[in-house]
Amino acid sequence: MEIYLVGGAVRDRLLGLSPGDRDHVVVGETQASMEAAGFRPVGRDFPVFLHPATQEEHALARTERKSGRGYRGFVVDADPSVTLEQDLGRRDFTINAIAQAPDGTLIDPYGGRSDIEARVLRHVGPAFCEDPLRVLRAARFMARFAPLGFTVADETMALMRGMVDAGELEALTPERVWQELARALASRSPSAFLRTLHDCGALAVVLPEVDALYGVPQRAEFHPEVDTGVHVELVVDMAARLAPGDARIGFAALTHDLGKALTPADRWPRHVGHEHTGIRPLEALCARLKVPAEHRDLAIIACREHLNIHRIEELRDATLHDLIARCDGFRKPARIDQLATVCECDKRGRLGSAEAAYPQADLLRRAHAAALAINARELVAEGITGPAIGKALRKAQIAAIARSRSPD
Numbered sequence: 001m002e003i004y005l006v007g008g009a010v011r012d013r014l015l016g017l018s019p020g021d022r023d024h025v026v027v028g029e030t031q032a033s034m035e036a037a038g039f040r041p042v043g044r045d046f047p048v049f050l051h052p053a054t055q056e057e058h059a060l061a062r063t064e065r066k067s068g069r070g071y072r073g074f075v076v077d078a079d080p081s082v083t084l085e086q087d088l089g090r091r092d093f094t095i096n097a098i099a100q101a102p103d104g105t106l107i108d109p110y111g112g113r114s115d116i117e118a119r120v121l122r123h124v125g126p127a128f129c130e131d132p133l134r135v136l137r138a139a140r141f142m143a144r145f146a147p148l149g150f151t152v153a154d155e156t157m158a159l160m161r162g163m164v165d166a167g168e169l170e171a172l173t174p175e176r177v178w179q180e181l182a183r184a185l186a187s188r189s190p191s192a193f194l195r196t197l198h199d200c201g202a203l204a205v206v207l208p209e210v211d212a213l214y215g216v217p218q219r220a221e222f223h224p225e226v227d228t229g230v231h232v233e234l235v236v237d238m239a240a241r242l243a244p245g246d247a248r249i250g251f252a253a254l255t256h257d258l259g260k261a262l263t264p265a266d267r268w269p270r271h272v273g274h275e276h277t278g279i280r281p282l283e284a285l286c287a288r289l290k291v292p293a294e295h296r297d298l299a300i301i302a303c304r305e306h307l308n309i310h311r312i313e314e315l316r317d318a319t320l321h322d323l324i325a326r327c328d329g330f331r332k333p334a335r336i337d338q339l340a341t342v343c344e345c346d347k348r349g350r351l352g353s354a355e356a357a358y359p360q361a362d363l364l365r366r367a368h369a370a371a372l373a374i375n376a377r378e379l380v381a382e383g384i385t386g387p388a389i390g391k392a393l394r395k396a397q398i399a400a401i402a403r404s405r406s407p408d
Helices: 008-015 031-036 085-091 114-117 126-130 133-148 154-165 175-187 190-200 228-242 246-256 258-262 278-287 293-310 317-326 334-348 359-372 375-381 386-403
Strands: 001-007 023-027 046-052 059-060 063-066 074-077
Touching: 001 085, 001 334, 008 114, 031 059, 063 085, 085 190, 085 246, 126 154, 133 154, 133 175, 133 190, 133 278, 154 190, 154 258, 175 190, 175 228, 175 246, 175 278, 190 228, 228 246, 246 293, 246 334, 258 278, 278 293, 293 317, 317 359, 317 386, 334 359, 359 386
Parallel strands: 023 059
Antiparallel strands: 001 023, 046 059, 063 074
């Protein structure tokens, strides 16, 4: 069999990164010959098989022809006459269109290796514009590779703008948009995802609530970066730093300030009440993209409470207790730690504040831990019964919070 290693495994090795999944292309074979050789078919949309020993994916070399709107409107041709170069030519970016023969020889008909060396993300050919999902993939690759110095080629950015202007991105399903967004938020540089989409106009299509933050000014004494969109970029990158790989923290960081886009321009640069006005667009975004409940709930809590956590030292013990309860922090303790992290991302996601201390996070965690340590069973043992247990538990938890905030 004529088998080549392709895609990310080849690209990442050339970048000096640890390769992930190993995908292979098989040239000159058919479904019948693959099954006869012991490969197990698993592909739904095109012929993909699992190797009988390694279980690695092997796909028949194929071409694709546009047959309809969107990223699913393609006719696949996996005839044995399809060449390796033709298969590589249907791929999105040159850095993903490199194959490696079993002896280690690289087959690179589209200049992917030179683009890796130049740190350029460039489309393979004009067929790029036939698949709107590739705009999101370009942004997501930038979220991963921008720290390595990658930029999007000018001609690729121009194609992406043309796709946006033509309305191609309207064919994307909410599930695919969320999938790409979640993967970007779990990458090293989520800000590059936002910037790439914003620069080509796609952010206004897939995340209009976030796009609306660009150009909205904030008070310079609190936000030296001024632009709210830039602030959000700094916050999501801080989330990637403080909670690497955690898309829940990243999503809450992304959406915590959505209310600032709704502030009337005559009230700029102040945004009084934005923590409350931001809930409605956040809920709309979550409903549209079918965001998982755990991501949505944390994001809503962070949007509503982040200013309270910033001024936690001013809150009364009872107020802090009720904040924790309002966040369901007694039934779901991990949520308070997550909230503390998101708020720290917000505070440090400002120009010149990346290394700033944020003692509020520790104050919140200590108060929460103290309140959690109060055991209702001990109150029952003291003879307290019925509705009085709830009142006594709250009183004891507030007292524990007070002790956690005591200087000694």
